[in-house]
Amino acid sequence: MTDQPVLEFWFEFASTYSYPAAMRIEPLAREAGVKVVWRPFLLGPIFQSQGWDNSPFNIYPAKGAYMWRDMERVCDAQDIPFQRPTAFPRNGLLAARVSFACAEEPWLPAFVRSVYAANFAEDMDISDLGVIGALLAGQGQKPEPILEKAQSAENKEGLKEQTGRAKEAGLFGAPSFMVGKELFWGNDRLEQAIAWAKG
Amino acid sequence: MTDQPVLEFWFEFASTYSYPAAMRIEPLAREAGVKVVWRPFLLGPIFQSQGWDNSPFNIYPAKGAYMWRDMERVCDAQDIPFQRPTAFPRNGLLAARVSFACAEEPWLPAFVRSVYAANFAEDMDISDLGVIGALLAGQGQKPEPILEKAQSAENKEGLKEQTGRAKEAGLFGAPSFMVGKELFWGNDRLEQAIAWAKG
Numbered sequence: 001m002t003d004q005p006v007l008e009f010w011f012e013f014a015s016t017y018s019y020p021a022a023m024r025i026e027p028l029a030r031e032a033g034v035k036v037v038w039r040p041f042l043l044g045p046i047f048q049s050q051g052w053d054n055s056p057f058n059i060y061p062a063k064g065a066y067m068w069r070d071m072e073r074v075c076d077a078q079d080i081p082f083q084r085p086t087a088f089p090r091n092g093l094l095a096a097r098v099s100f101a102c103a104e105e106p107w108l109p110a111f112v113r114s115v116y117a118a119n120f121a122e123d124m125d126i127s128d129l130g131v132i133g134a135l136l137a138g139q140g141q142k143p144e145p146i147l148e149k150a151q152s153a154e155n156k157e158g159l160k161e162q163t164g165r166a167k168e169a170g171l172f173g174a175p176s177f178m179v180g181k182e183l184f185w186g187n188d189r190l191e192q193a194i195a196w197a198k199g
Numbered sequence: 200m201t202d203q204p205v206l207e208f209w210f211e212f213a214s215t216y217s218y219p220a221a222m223r224i225e226p227l228a229r230e231a232g233v234k235v236v237w238r239p240f241l242l243g244p245i246f247q248s249q250g251w252d253n254s255p256f257n258i259y260p261a262k263g264a265y266m267w268r269d270m271e272r273v274c275d276a277q278d279i280p281f282q283r284p285t286a287f288p289r290n291g292l293l294a295a296r297v298s299f300a301c302a303e304e305p306w307l308p309a310f311v312r313s314v315y316a317a318n319f320a321e322d323m324d325i326s327d328l329g330v331i332g333a334l335l336a337g338q339g340q341k342p343e344p345i346l347e348k349a350q351s352a353e354n355k356e357g358l359k360e361q362t363g364r365a366k367e368a369g370l371f372g373a374p375s376f377m378v379g380k381e382l383f384w385g386n387d388r389l390e391q392a393i394a395w396a397k398g
Binding site for chain 2: 050060062063065066069070073077167170171172173183184185186188189192
């Protein structure tokens with residue numbers, strides 16, 4: 001077989017449950033022989049089209065209170081560090097633009113994980129150019145040319161179009177996983193999505 | 200040890216994901232040595248306090264479309280019959296009143312499962328007195344005195360108070376599981392809730 005099964009991982013940097021998904025997707029997929037394609041997108045425009053101008057976890061306090069407690073349990077079970085950020089949701093636009101610009105780079109998954117850890121384990125402001133630059137340097141990359149490319153008109157438009165494709169495909173939250181047209185939503189559907197990709 | 204661990208199962212008859220949870224909770228809990236307490240409640244008043252006059256699966260079409268596909272997959276994996284009901288959400292008030300009135304009866308779990316199957320596998324109108332009466336008869340019970348008790352002012356008030364307790368405890372959806380004050384939401388959290396109850 002020359003065709004390796006493919007799983008698209010749709011993530012948004014502000015999304016809490018995308019963090020544990022990003023941390024565990026690669027070993028699970030590798031074990032299953034499934035290739036992961038990393039697809040950054042923006043939930044903001046999708047939420048806005050549903051009439052939300054904020055995270056549903058802020059709009060609906062009971063749901064938010066539950067989510068923070070559940071995140072503690074999920075990260076604890078997964079043995080990854082977590083502390084509730086002092087700001088939520090943090091603007092993940094810059095990090096998403098960098099990720100879109102560098103989607104094919106071999107260091108991209110490690111960079112994405114480092115952004116999630118900065119936000120959800122270290123309480124750092126991931127909308128800050130200096131923070132993202134430092135995380136790029138942490139991957140052995142020169143920040144300036146990447147940040148320039150990330151903020152180019154072409155790249156901004158490309159991310160916008162990718163978000164449009166997400167909406168067209170029926171995505172309404174993150175993390176989401178796609179196998180062809182089959183959609184799975186939520187960190188707790190990752191195993192099922194990988195099994196589906198394996199066929 | 201004389202004290203068996205206890206898991207509260209909070210369910211709403213209109214809730215799609217409560218169906219697979221109701222079907223699988225007993226064998227899982229039994230195997231773990233955990234006692235299940237069945238707690239019917241109403242999501243309507245809780246949703247209304249969040250500004251929703253309908254199921255969020257109807258209010259947010261992308262989320263609804265996903266849920267129906269996901270339910271097919273979940274029920275298929277669990278090997279339980281499922282067909283999308285022609286009406287959604289169906290009014291589960293009568294069935295909830297019966298369940299509240301008969302919470303201590305040994306046949307109650309089987310009755311609850313039969314109501315879910317009627318709605319989500321057989322597309323029957325579970326708000327109908329005749330349907331609920333037939334399902335009670337299916338448990339070897341005389342429907343009339345039970346339906347009378349279920350619709351008594353005292354029982355109606357009791358279910359209302361139980362729904363109030365759900366809201367106070369932070370419940371915002373169904374199925375939910377509680378172990379003491381620890382809340383778990385969703386069919387896919389059942390295993391975790393049982394493990395928590397075991398301690």
